[in-house]
Amino acid sequence: MKFFICNECDKVINLDTDDIELKCCNKKMEEINLSNEDNHVISLQRLGNFVNIKIDDGKHSMNNVHKIVFIIIETSEGYHKKYLNSEESLCDFILTSNEVLKRIWCYCNLHGLFMMEL
Numbered sequence: 001m002k003f004f005i006c007n008e009c010d011k012v013i014n015l016d017t018d019d020i021e022l023k024c025c026n027k028k029m030e031e032i033n034l035s036n037e038d039n040h041v042i043s044l045q046r047l048g049n050f051v052n053i054k055i056d057d058g059k060h061s062m063n064n065v066h067k068i069v070f071i072i073i074e075t076s077e078g079y080h081k082k083y084l085n086s087e088e089s090l091c092d093f094i095l096t097s098n099e100v101l102k103r104i105w106c107y108c109n110l111h112g113l114f115m116m117e118l
Contacts, residue, residue: 007030
């Protein structure tokens with residue numbers, strides 16, 4: 001999975017292909033690489049098909065200056081994406097019975113893209 005950002009409006013998109021040049025605000029979008037910082041902790045709790053994801057134990061800053069923008073879980077069936085707009089840096093997903101978790105991605109507007117391999 002690849003991620004791209006518009007440096008004009010801060011829009012972030014994700015794609016499963018790299019065969020396309022993306023534009024936003026009439027400018028080429030830049031690819032986002034994984035952050036090499038180790039200051040965001042992704043945690044996972046699963047109960048059956050219910051999955052709870054927390055960033056920094058649900059206490060990551062969530063304001064206009066510093067926030068987790070989205071969390072993606074990648075599974076054997078594709079991916080699920082949730083944008084966060086609350087005061088908590090956590091979210092819940094419900095999987096089908098045959099879905100297997102592969103990776104968790106999160107994007108912090110200050111520190112970049114983080115991924116946890118499962």
